[in-house]
Amino acid sequence: MHFKRTLSAVKREDFKTCADSSFCQRNRAYADKISNNSSFVSPYNLIENSIIIKDGVLSGEIINIENDLHFILELNLLTIDAARIRINEKYPLKPRYDEVKNFALVNEPSNTLDYTVLPSQDGLTSISFGKEGKQKVFVYHSPFRVEFLFNDVPVVTLNDRGIFNFEHLRKKGDSSPSLWEETFNGKVDSKPNGPESIGLDISFPGFSHVYGIPEHASTLSLKETRGGSESAYTEPYRLYNLDVFEYELDNPMSLYGSIPFMMAHRKGASAAILWLNSAETWIDITKSKEDKHGLSSFLNFGKSTITTNTHWISESGIIDIFIFLGPTTSDIHYQYGLLTGFTTMPQYFAIAYHQCRWNYLNQDDVFEVDEGFDKYDIPYDVIWLDIEHTDNKKYTTWDNVKFSDPIKMQNNIAFKGRKMVTIVDPHLKRDDNFILYKEALDLDLFIKGSDGQVYDAWCWPGSSSWPDFTNPKTCEWWSKKFTLDQYKGSTESLFIWNDMNEPSVFSGPEITFPKDIIQHNGWEHRDLHNIYGLSFHAATFSGLLNRKNSSHRPFILSRSFFAGSQRYGAIWTGDNMAKWDHLAISSPMLLTIGISGLPFSGADVGGFFGNPEPELLVRWYQAGAFQPFFRAHAHIDTKRREPWLSGSPYTEYIRDAIRERYALLPLWYTLFYETSITGKPIIRPMFEVYPDEEKGFAIEDQYFVGDSLLVKPVVNQGQTSIEVYFSGDEIYYDYYNFQRIQGSNKVVKVDAPLNKIPVFIHGGSIIPRRQRIRRSSSGMRLDPFTLLIAINNKGEANGTLYLDDGETSVLRVERIIFIGLDKKPSKIFAYNNSNPSIKRELEFKFGGIGTTINTFTTLSSKDVLVIKDPKLFITEDWTVQF
């Protein structure tokens, strides 16, 4: 008797296409109508005499001359070198949703007073703003069009093609019934407000590459979405947080999170926008050579006259757009960070290695896995428990047969400096004996169905209800549930994993909430779907902050995210598969999420679904060791795959990859600190480090860690050598043997045996390492540092090291390695800068022969100088003199 295994990929028919979503279809059709009619003129005009410019704000009234409807325009010039445009109906039938800013932004940005209104021209209002007046905005009145310029070169244009469309709220009798109720896969959306979508085209003149709008299993440089070429999509990129089972690659379908942030970059300029809207959103992208406003005359370089046109369509809400004018990507990251917040500095353990599986069965299992790492001398910091650890999927409870003594279990791990993470999902089992459910019910904190009753649907525990985290009362209540006395069986070593927060609803349309259910203040879920995950993540963050006597930083992993999620913890790319192409796509996905302001991200190492062959597992560990969030995870139906189960030599290779991560933790931690104050991504696409090198603009299979390591994950079976693109006129050094490679914007084929991931030190950088093996990061806290100094063409190098717990005063430097010296120094001295008169001669080796740099290679390069134990403290100022 054989039953066929159901091995299917994503069920596309479960999810809407643009054609299945009437507002997307309407707006797309509108765009088509316009592009097919060259004489079309947008009906939206800015009423000239309504314009008032005051305190950094241009306000005015827009009229749709076709139906005589009025809209309020507000253009804010911000202190953060950005601008904001808001458009809403002047007299809406009822208020339109405008609260997403309360969740995504740190606070309302303030307007700059540093602006100049330029001499008026007919039908055009122009203002320069910012410190040097390099930023300008041109507001054209009829039709309404806005152009942003940097150094007099236009970089972002709104309504350039005239696709702006604002569907006003109306009474049901006034319009065609098809605009109201909608059905998909047999599930009815009652749409009580009827059509209320907004659409706008945003163009990036002169830019042929745009990036961002995660989360999609797509390319780094975004593709065109209206066909035309073989690689182009025919569907728009969709932003609608969904739990997509076994997602398809190279596809604009929406996934678990969404950040409506898009960045355009070209040689000499970068610009970006944030489309602040939490309703379902679709984005069409096309690239054109024509230039109907003759902009190419502005672009003095003439090389690239390609313009990227984007069309943004949201189901409801208002138009609220931020325009960041750069001019560099670093500027944009900083501007965006000031607006939506920077990554909260994580604890050290959170950036180390995490061991997860659905599920570690019981406390003996946890004990054995923990012991396994010690037995094989593989470091790890956190062991995770998935849903099966609970009493019948009632989160914050324990299955008291399998986990009879959770405190002892956590203490046994904590004793070795390790932590535990348990899963807490937003769906609460409808069971009166479940205290969280009972309390939320009694306090009336649950989301209501369109019928006004508590919404009841299906998820892991069966019948469940979902607290409404957009209600401040819910957050206040939830944030008290993680203290040690409330979360029974928890200890200070326990941290949290928020899964299924798109939210995932097994019985719902597209596996999520129906759009017409009701949230706080009577808003339809439709208006704020994409911030449900963030609101839950934020509430849990407050919960961990409230933990008694706890001074430690929270750690919460979330699957769903939105602009601003970086303030609350890490995210991961959800339920990927144990396949080579899923390993490959983790790079562009994480790079995209990283440049969109959320750098603390990772992909399940090994792939969630399916069983990776040992080679794939090794390659995945190697890649994961060089991604910001490093966690292995596996589905309950998969074979066990803890590192030692692969056997020799794979186990050793995996161990080496994990150890390499630990050796480089000082670098990673420094980069996390950097992003927490600058917003810069941790892993960076080529164009972030070499912004003027056009050949690198679409490269997505290699990246820099910070600016100092160039990483090229091997993502093909059986591959033993690989082509690496070396940018710039700069020296690179092989990370393992320090061999020199002269970069000059060329591709070099390098060895990539299974025991290592190709990594190269960028000439000019100093990399702090800790070479001692420990079983967890906490054991390394007081270990000495090795400084890898890789000299560039000019004989210089610099780097930073961030240390932060106040116990670091005795940290010494174990060795300093200079790479790239051209001659042997005769003597080397060190002195403390506070007392330069006392010089000490240092012991050194030129050529570094016989010195182990890590566990699996030996130095062989002749231009390497190793200074042994210079007796210098890392926290003091000192000089080493040749």
Added chain:
Amino acid sequence: MQVTRTLFNAAQKATTGLFGLAVHPNPKSHLIKTYRRTLETLTQIPPTAVYRQATEALTQHRLSIIESSDNIKEIENRIGAGIIEEIIWQAEDELKLIAKVKEWKIQVSNVKSNKSILSVLIILSLCSLIYATTEEFIEIPRGVPKSKASLYERKGPNWTCLDGSGFIPYEAINDEYCDCADGSDEPGTSACPNSKFYCKNIGHIPAYISSSRVNDGVCDPECCDGSDEYDGKINCPNKCEEFGAEYRKHLKEMEILRAQGADKKQEYIKYGQKLKIELLNSLDFAIVDLNAAKIKCADREAELKKLEHLEKIKSESSPIPVKEYNERMKKYRVKIKGLKDQINVLQGNVDALSKILQDLKNGHNQNENDITIVKSAITAYDEFLDNNKGLEDFNVQDNEEDEKEDEILMGDHKVPPVHVPEIKKTIVDMVYGFLGLESNESQDRSDESETSRAEKDRKELENKINDLKIKLSKDHGKQDEFAKLDGECFEYDSGEYTYSICMFGAATQKSNKDHSSTHLGNFQKWSGAQSESDPGYYTQQIYANGLRCWNGPERSVKLNLECGIENEIISVVEPEKCEYHLKMKTPAVCPDNPFIDSNKHDEL
């Protein structure tokens, strides 16, 4: 001296401060006596036994301290196990326990003699360990055991890495900087990733720990003397006495357990071997009987042929000849078998289907997108159940139909009444036989022909021989120690399910909620090790080819056996979907020798 001290002590210490522990008048000589007796008694225990080694080491260590000092305070301090009266109490306790351990001397005779060389070596190393405590002045780099001290001897200003990879100043040993590729220059620090640190652990078992544990701020139990944490990050108290005592207690318990287990195992072995002999005897007898039956059959057949010949002559008009009947019967047999197979297949389908739906209904919703399928499956299943209420009668009905069919067939051939009863009876028997039922006409066999009886005897004997051969071919362990367990069933209640395993038979999982039962597999093989000669080979069984999981593999069971006095399943886990790991205690895997082998102590 002693007297003086006793008086002094008595004056100083009127009470021990411990309830129920009187001040001892002459502790030193008493202790020396007790320890000497202990050491003497210990010689009756095999030298390979860890218990003996550990106890000997401790006793000698304490004895040497006592003999080297007359100051009780100093003795107490150096032993570090409380006041002298407590030490006496411990010593007496130890001595008493040895007496118990001695009782298992009988089993000791089973110890293989090839261990003696090894044991000498171990004792030597233990002795050196004890000396190490008194001869601390010898210069040994930190983290190096005495046995390797010579490798680190200072022979000049420089020292060569043990693997020859480097030539470094002697001072560079343990200088917190890794110079040698093999890590040999840093035995006492964490600087090299591949070195090992030696913990003396006096009072317990010495251990090597990975360099990654040195000065990592964690008091590793493996290094109970705390010697691995010396940089002041953390203060690790010496817990070796405590751990050692615990460990020895554990050893004692284990050895008691193992001794009792070994006794039981002997019973099992006797049983198994007896059974084997019986089976072999039965086989011999059966073979002899079979030969006789064959001869008888041949005789009968010859006679029958003669009769047939006569009958043929008697009446040429005889209806369907016997031979034809036989052929027909063969056909019927095939047909019936076919029908029966079909029933089995159908029943199998229904079982499997029911099981799958049962699974679905029980909440198998890990594949979240299939929830609608799950729901509709549940509905379909309920309908299916309603529609198949008469399912149990299926067999019976079919029987009746078959019988009818038989009658019809026979009617067609107009069998003369004189032949009908016998032939029909044979067919009916056959039908019942195939369907596994008993014929209600079985008593009425008086006129069964001698021929078929002889034939039947022969068949039975052949079956019996086959059976015996199957039984004899079963792998019941090296010494047939598992024969006793063959067919015995054991259960384990995990809360949600009760797991049962019938040794060498089937493993099942029964739901405690609805009592539905799932087949987890049949005994397939021993799998504790690759080769039968490996002692671990008979510690694990595989039960395979159980019911296929919904969207997964066939269920299977790994049964891990460990020594225990009783046969009992102690845990069940499902580390991977549909792969069940059971742990069971049984005397059948207890070692023949109850004393724990010193070179295997880490297995505990």
